[in-house]
Amino acid sequence: MKIEKLFPHIRLDSNVGNLELRGISRDSRRVVQGDMFFIIEGKSFDIFNALKSIEDKVCVFLGEKKKKDIISSFIKRKPIIYLEDIAGEFRRAVDLFYDYPQKSLNFIGITGTNGKSTIAYLIYTLLMQLEGSASLIGTVNYYLKNRKVESSYTTPDYLSLRKLFSLMREDNNKYVVMEVSSHGINQERIQGIAFSQCVFTNLTRDHLDYHKTMKNYFTTKKELFLQNSQAVSFINLDDVYGRRLLTEIKNKKITFAIKANADFKARGIKISKKGTEFILDYRKVKFKVTTPLLGEHNVSNLLAVISSVVSLGIDLEAILEFLPRLGAPCGRLEAIDKDVFVDYAHTPQALEKVLYALKEAGYKKMICVFGCGGDRDRGKRPLMGEICSSLADFSIITSDNPRSESAYEISCQIKEGFKKNNCSIILDRKEAISTALEMKKNQDCAVLVAGKGHEDYQIVGDKRVPFKDQEVIRELLSKKSS
Numbered sequence: 001m002k003i004e005k006l007f008p009h010i011r012l013d014s015n016v017g018n019l020e021l022r023g024i025s026r027d028s029r030r031v032v033q034g035d036m037f038f039i040i041e042g043k044s045f046d047i048f049n050a051l052k053s054i055e056d057k058v059c060v061f062l063g064e065k066k067k068k069d070i071i072s073s074f075i076k077r078k079p080i081i082y083l084e085d086i087a088g089e090f091r092r093a094v095d096l097f098y099d100y101p102q103k104s105l106n107f108i109g110i111t112g113t114n115g116k117s118t119i120a121y122l123i124y125t126l127l128m129q130l131e132g133s134a135s136l137i138g139t140v141n142y143y144l145k146n147r148k149v150e151s152s153y154t155t156p157d158y159l160s161l162r163k164l165f166s167l168m169r170e171d172n173n174k175y176v177v178m179e180v181s182s183h184g185i186n187q188e189r190i191q192g193i194a195f196s197q198c199v200f201t202n203l204t205r206d207h208l209d210y211h212k213t214m215k216n217y218f219t220t221k222k223e224l225f226l227q228n229s230q231a232v233s234f235i236n237l238d239d240v241y242g243r244r245l246l247t248e249i250k251n252k253k254i255t256f257a258i259k260a261n262a263d264f265k266a267r268g269i270k271i272s273k274k275g276t277e278f279i280l281d282y283r284k285v286k287f288k289v290t291t292p293l294l295g296e297h298n299v300s301n302l303l304a305v306i307s308s309v310v311s312l313g314i315d316l317e318a319i320l321e322f323l324p325r326l327g328a329p330c331g332r333l334e335a336i337d338k339d340v341f342v343d344y345a346h347t348p349q350a351l352e353k354v355l356y357a358l359k360e361a362g363y364k365k366m367i368c369v370f371g372c373g374g375d376r377d378r379g380k381r382p383l384m385g386e387i388c389s390s391l392a393d394f395s396i397i398t399s400d401n402p403r404s405e406s407a408y409e410i411s412c413q414i415k416e417g418f419k420k421n422n423c424s425i426i427l428d429r430k431e432a433i434s435t436a437l438e439m440k441k442n443q444d445c446a447v448l449v450a451g452k453g454h455e456d457y458q459i460v461g462d463k464r465v466p467f468k469d470q471e472v473i474r475e476l477l478s479k480k481s482s
Helices: 047-054 065-074 086-097 116-130 158-170 182-186 214-226 240-248 296-310 316-325 348-360 380-391 407-415 429-440 469-481
Strands: 023-025 035-038 060-064 080-083 106-111 135-137 141-144 147-150 175-179 195-200 232-236 252-257 264-272 275-282 285-291 334-337 340-343 366-370 394-397 423-425 446-450 457-460 463-466
Touching: 023 086, 035 086, 047 065, 060 065, 060 086, 065 080, 086 158, 106 116, 106 214, 116 135, 116 175, 116 296, 116 316, 135 158, 141 158, 182 214, 195 214, 195 240, 195 296, 214 240, 232 240, 232 296, 252 296, 264 296, 275 296, 275 316, 285 296, 285 316, 296 316, 296 348, 334 469, 340 348, 340 469, 348 366, 348 380, 348 446, 366 380, 366 429, 380 394, 380 407, 380 423, 394 407, 394 429, 407 423, 429 446, 429 469
Parallel strands: 023 035, 035 060, 060 080, 106 175, 106 195, 135 175, 195 232, 232 252, 252 264, 340 446, 366 394, 366 446, 394 423
Antiparallel strands: 135 141, 141 147, 264 275, 275 285, 334 340, 457 463
C-alpha cells in the first residue's frame, strides 16, 4: 500500500506519498524492512535513542509536531511526516492498513481475575469441534484456527491485535475468543472491538501494584461491559463483584452460579481424582455434566463456558457430549505425573481454590511449592503464606520471577503469613521441586507446583532464564526412576 492512501488528508511530497509500505510498527525491537514507524513515547523507554538503530530499515517515520526538533536531530536519512494527533492517526492507519474485519468476526471477551485462560481455551476448543471455526487470544498461546502462535501478552497491544485479526480474516474465521486483562482495558488495547459476548469470572486481589485499590480494579473491569452495551453479559453470581456488576450495567445478562440462583446453576457436585460430575439446571431441565477437570472452581468455569456456547445457538446436548474429552490448558491444574500437578495460581484466592480442589478430589496430604513475583503486589505475599499454612501439610517457598527484588526477601515476606511451622525456604526452584518430589516418595500425597503454570522462564533481574515447571518435573522423575 502507498503512503498517500493512508494519509489522503495530508499534503505529502510525491516522493513520500508514492512510497510502498510493507507494514506498520511502533516498537523498535520488531521493525521489519520497509515498515512505516510511528514515534510514540513509552513510560519507561526512551524511543528517541532507538531511532538511529532502525533508520536503515524504516521506510518513513511519523512523529508529533511538537517533538519536531528532537526527532529531526536523530533522523537524517529518511522522510518524516509530522502529525498533530499521533495516537489517533496511529490507530486510524493501523485499522486501514490491516483492514480490520470487525463485521465478519464474533468477539467473545472473558475478563476477571481467575479462570480466564481455562474458560477461553474451552470455549475455543468447543467452537473448533462443533463449528469448525474459531481463534483464541490468551495468556497461554494464540490459536488462529489450528495454527499456534506464541503468546506475548494476555491481551496484545492495539497493533498486534489488528495484525492477528487480519490473519484471521484470511482463514475465514467466525469466532474470536479473547482473554481481556485489566491492563488491556486500561491501556485501550481493545479500543474499537465490538464484543458480542462479555464474560465476568470473578474479582480477587491481584495487580494492586498497578490499580492501587480494588475499587479501581473493578471499575476497570466494568469498562469492558460499559463499552459494549450491545453485548450479552455472562456473570458469575457467586462472586460479590459479579453481583455488583449485575446491578451496575444495562446489558442483556445471563447468570451462572453454584451457590446462588442463576440461569445456569450447578448442583450435586462430586469430585474425585478422576474428575468432576455435577447436575446442570437450565430452563427447569436437569443435565448430567462429566469432566476430567478437578475442583469446584472448574465447575464455575464450565458454567461460564456452557452458557456462552449455548447462547451462540449451539445444541447443549452436543456440548455436554464433548466435555468429557476436554482437558484444561497448559498449567491449569495440569497433571504431570501421578499425583503431581502444575498450576498457574499466583493470587491468594486462586491458590486457595486449587488446594481445596485437591482436597475435594481425595488427597489427604499435600506438599506445595510456590513463590511470589517481584516488583508486584507485596500485600498478597503473607496472605498466600497463610493459605498454604492452613491447607497444605508442608510448603516449600521458592523463587518465582523475583525481577529486581531479592528472592530471599520475598520468601521471608511469604513466610510471615505461616501460622504453623510447616514450611521451608529453598530459593533454587529446581531444588525446591526436587525436594518436594523426594518427600512425596515416603508418603501418600499430592505435590502442587504453583505460580508459573504455562510459563517457560524465570525473570531474574532484567534477564529471562529458561525454566518450565513441567519439564523440570519430568526430568527429575526420570532421573529418580532410572
